[in-house]
Amino acid sequence: MSGPDRRPGAIHHLNCGTMSLAVTFGERLAPRRIVAHCLLVERSEGLLLVDTGFGMGDVRREPGRMTYSSRQLLRPALDPAETAIGQLRAMGHDPRDVTDIVLTHMDFDHVGGLGDFPQATVHVFGAELDAATHPTLRERSRYRKAMWAHGPKWRVLADAGDQWEGFGAVTALDTNGADDVVLVPLHGHTRGHCGVAVRRPGDAGWLFHAGDAFFDHREAHDPPACAPGLAIFQRLMAVDHGQRMRNLERVRELRSAHTGDIDVFCAHAAADLDRFA
Numbered sequence: 001m002s003g004p005d006r007r008p009g010a011i012h013h014l015n016c017g018t019m020s021l022a023v024t025f026g027e028r029l030a031p032r033r034i035v036a037h038c039l040l041v042e043r044s045e046g047l048l049l050v051d052t053g054f055g056m057g058d059v060r061r062e063p064g065r066m067t068y069s070s071r072q073l074l075r076p077a078l079d080p081a082e083t084a085i086g087q088l089r090a091m092g093h094d095p096r097d098v099t100d101i102v103l104t105h106m107d108f109d110h111v112g113g114l115g116d117f118p119q120a121t122v123h124v125f126g127a128e129l130d131a132a133t134h135p136t137l138r139e140r141s142r143y144r145k146a147m148w149a150h151g152p153k154w155r156v157l158a159d160a161g162d163q164w165e166g167f168g169a170v171t172a173l174d175t176n177g178a179d180d181v182v183l184v185p186l187h188g189h190t191r192g193h194c195g196v197a198v199r200r201p202g203d204a205g206w207l208f209h210a211g212d213a214f215f216d217h218r219e220a221h222d223p224p225a226c227a228p229g230l231a232i233f234q235r236l237m238a239v240d241h242g243q244r245m246r247n248l249e250r251v252r253e254l255r256s257a258h259t260g261d262i263d264v265f266c267a268h269a270a271a272d273l274d275r276f277a
């Protein structure tokens, strides 16, 4: 397949997994529609994904993926046209041109598409890979090893004292010596959860994909708000609730201090994704 002309720096916002929450009480508890917001970045070196959402292995209902109870609660569409590989192909790209995948964390709704890009280097924070590969009993339903059974080329990142906008950070990728994709540890939702900052082309500032640091887009606003069902769900899912709340406060401060040059969004809020439609 001959791909479209790649436009270095171009960034696409993909929904790689619509979910339809089972219990919303007419949306008083939580919004029904939840998305899996991923990024596709065109670089001269190749294509880069931030998270993968669900992939073809999920669509094919391969064994060892999401648990039955997760499927019942989240009710993912598992539509091949929503997978990252399906969307890349629809855009005219060759999926083999995906050279790099940067993960916010390794929950099943973020890594389901890894197997669709076996050639890619997968950049992940070390504490997260350790959690996913050595899960506690409580973590076993969120980390599904079938999703990386193909043996990705991991590139394990560790804190090396970098800084990004006052946060501790780890440069995942740079272009000509300039950081352009940066992992920002925001632990709490999982042991090694990170946000991912991607530099926009020109002087347009940064996109900040905050992963699952928050679920309701209004949590990053000032004053914050959160649908009650999402607040409970996040508390139940967090490995460290206090740490998550402290990081969320810092993300809120970042957003209000940089309204013009840093665009903050999370993985699952449809309202955030729709801003980029």
Ligand SMILES: [Zn+2]
Pocket: 107, 109, 110, 212, 267, 268
């Ligand atoms: Zn998630």
